[in-house]
Amino acid sequence: MKISPTKKILLSIISSVIVTILIVFLFIFILGKNPFEIFGLMLSESFGTYYGFGQILFKATPLIIISCGLAICFHASLFNIGGEGQYNAGTFVFAILLIQFSSMPFILAFPLALIIAFLTGGLLGFIPGLIKVKKGVSEVITTIMMNFVILSLINYFLLNFFAVKATVHTEDIPINFKLSLISDFIPAFKGSSLNFTFFIAIVIAVIIYFLIYKTKLGFKIRATGFNEIASGYIGLKPAKVILISFFIGAGVIALAGINFVSGYKGYYEFGFSNNIGFSSIAVTLLAKNNPIGIIFSAILFAFLDFGGLAINQIIPKEIVLVVEAIVILSIISISKIIDMKF
Amino acid sequence: MEILTTIFSFVFLSQVLRIFTPYFLGATGANFSERGGVINIAIEGFMISGAFCFTVITVISGYSFLGISFALLINSLLAVVFSVFVLKLRLNQILIGVGLNLLIAGLAKFFMMYIFKSSSNTPRIDEIPRIPFLESIPYFGNILSDYIILFSLILISVSQFVLYKTKFGLRLRSCGENPEAAETSGVNVHSYKFYGILISALLSCLAGIWLASNQNSYSDGMVAGRGYIAIAAMIIGKWKPVNIFWACILFSFFEALEISLQIIPTGIPNQLIQMLPYLITLLVLIGFIGKTKPPAADGVPY
Known part of the structure; x- marks a missing residue:
């Protein structure tokens, strides 16, 4: 299947965000915390208010x-x-x-x-x-x-x-x-x-x-x-x-x-x-x-x-550093995989 | 004058050898990886994970050999992860190396907070026990009875021998120079490249373990770019074990000098002395070497 380069890029960005979320959720879950609760708290504290958005x-x-x-x-x-x-x-x-x-x-x-x-x-x-x-x-x-x-x-x-x-x-x-x-x-x-x-x-x-x-x-x-x-x-x-x-x-x-x-x-x-x-x-x-x-x-x-x-x-806020690194690794590998498949 | 007498003392020489150890372990590891054709920027991360895993398990169990085994195990797993990225997926080795460095540094910070509730350092650990019968050697007993320092001194000739006198070394080097030719003559290129990566991960692990054991704890940022300096030493040593040894000695000499300068009042501000190892590395890279010539297929995905 052939798709246009722009679509390829979008596809790899979206899939690496999803993969990162999955990996991080799993990681938090293994540590015995509730990933949904943590993510929900992050969302409501940030995008939920004008102050947070600012x-x-x-x-x-x-x-x-x-x-x-x-x-x-x-x-x-x-x-x-x-x-x-x-x-x-x-x-x-x-x-x-x-x-x-x-x-x-x-x-x-x-x-x-x-x-x-x-x-x-x-x-x-x-x-x-x-x-x-x-x-x-x-x-x-x-x-x-x-x-x-x-x-x-x-x-x-x-x-x-x-x-x-x-x-x-x-x-x-x-x-x-x-x-x-x-x-x-x-x-x-x-x-x-x-x-x-x-x-x-x-x-x-x-x-x-x-x-x-x-x-x-x-x-x-x-x-x-x-x-x-x-x-x-x-x-x-x-x-x-x-x-x-x-x-x-x-x-x-x-x-x-x-x-x-x-x-x-x-x-x-x-x-x-x-x-x-x-x-x-x-x-x-x-x-x-x-x-x-x-x-x-x-x-x-x-x-x-x-x-x-x-x-x-x-959960220690240092988890953000881990997320950043996972984003780097997943965007590089997923772009490559998508390049090979399509 | 005081500086000169300091330099020509056994204490100073021992200091040089102590600083030399993690550099040489890292540089030799990086060399094995690059001789197999894989650029391994992740030496820094491998050192961090070695130091951190060793300290955590030693703190928890109280036995340093458990800490060492665990650190070696984790680093072997990391070598597998790195290999999947660069050998199976054939991704850009430098990007993956930097990504792994950030991942390992982040995980160490995270777990330090998670386990010890501290952002700076872990509880104290004891130093790794020494080799009993070597401790009585005059002057150098303190240095030579340290397993890892002794190992790194022996490693000079071992790595020279393995790279140039064994079938393994020849095949490894052939993968770094011309993987197609190596494959044609029946060498399993991927497995040799993996061995190179594995050796680099394990040697850097030892470097990290030594750092933590020597400092009696793991503290955030303690590896402080040593992995990168080790790679610079490998470049300056032109990918040859004996030259790498001299490059590491050069760096450790200046760093030992830096430490002495901090103690002796010289009037040079501390901040300027602290940047010496990194500045020297840069200057040596700029001035003392000709155009570097890595293995022909170094960094090329295969």
Whole structure:
């Protein structure tokens, strides 16, 4: 039986969600708990209220931005595990710059800080790209090593130069550089941290969608990722494409800090990222690297994250990490099985 | 000066050998897998599961040999799972490896909370008993009487011998270089690839067990990227046992230096010293080696 590629993708996404749910339900059942009760509690505590829904969108915001960056890398078959480091570095630089720019108007300072954060992330992606191109060393190893190095460096600079005494966070950014909360416009969301960054994330997703599927560069990225050797024969320069995709991808990841700095706390705090860099891998893979799909997949994972808090009394919220990993394994294997069958 | 006298002491050398052990076990394991043509990024996860399973059962039963057996059993099962994904379904080995790493790390965090109600570490366990008659050796008795350290030192020549002087080694390497040719000459490629994966899972398991036993507990994040550093050591060692040994010694030397630097007041901030092992790994990958040349069919699903 032949079905269209789009249907194949949808079929594999839906079936891997179902398979994941089945595996997780079984797992919870074996532990002697009632999976339906837990799932019901998660649903009612999250989507059941405006506050919960707002929190989910708030938590989805950085996931969307990071996953869009990852999607560019993954389309080029670059397995960037360095999201955690790139995200932290971008956020740190963004917060520091906004504090330094306190005398500038918003319209100048905000974009400038964003561009420099993008370039910082981009540079951090460029390095593992260069090592891959020049030495043939897998980017998985180098990006993991870079995570450790970047986090130590940030920790050093933060504690020695930028942190408020006896804390692990920077000073507050000037109040005029903070973005509005959605609850200022829609009072029903009162209490939730959902802010304007969510719309920035949607815009980023749309831009990356066009970049990947509708531009020449996007074609080059996909062609290189699909078959590096063949892309060389049709006149592309795989090494160059790898470097560019790593640069843009990591740069986009670095932008995700807007949500925390400008939209939420108003400062950079060490350890704020809470492994979102790794969760985003699952988000991206489940969306089959499609930026529009990423929006929905990010909301699903944000629901798991937020719902995890609600069920913590019954079952440790760390189960969410297990679910993420099962999603990764099932989407990869089910896509392959569906490819073989149809 | 103080640093120099520290480096040339038996204490320092013992420290190097202790750090060396988990790296070398992991790197040798990864090498067996890659020589059979399977990229195994999951070394990190295998180490975590080894350390965690060993600690849990040792805490519950009070016997470290039960802990060791259980950890080895679980890691063999994980090797089977990994093999089903990469050999039967022929999936992308790196993706599956990373997925397994996240799964194992997540399960360890989950069960730590579930069993011990703690997000940081398990109750204390005793160290694995030592080999009694080796403990009296002057200076190195402490190191050589440790079963796992001794095993990893012997492993250097064993892995060299197995890879290059036995039928098993030749066939394993043929699967990594040219699986079609190997199959044509009657080698069951899939079973050899599975043996490679199994060896890597068991050796990484030992590495994890050693870490937990040495720390007297399992704590969250204790493996701390050692699995990835082990793979880097294998790459720098160009997939050859003796070179891998030197690469691991290099990394352990710097890490032992890092620990000494933390104790001796040098004026270098701690955060910068802590990143040394990872920075050194990166720098070595960038600078000291030529273009790496893995086994010809490494990572290619067969």
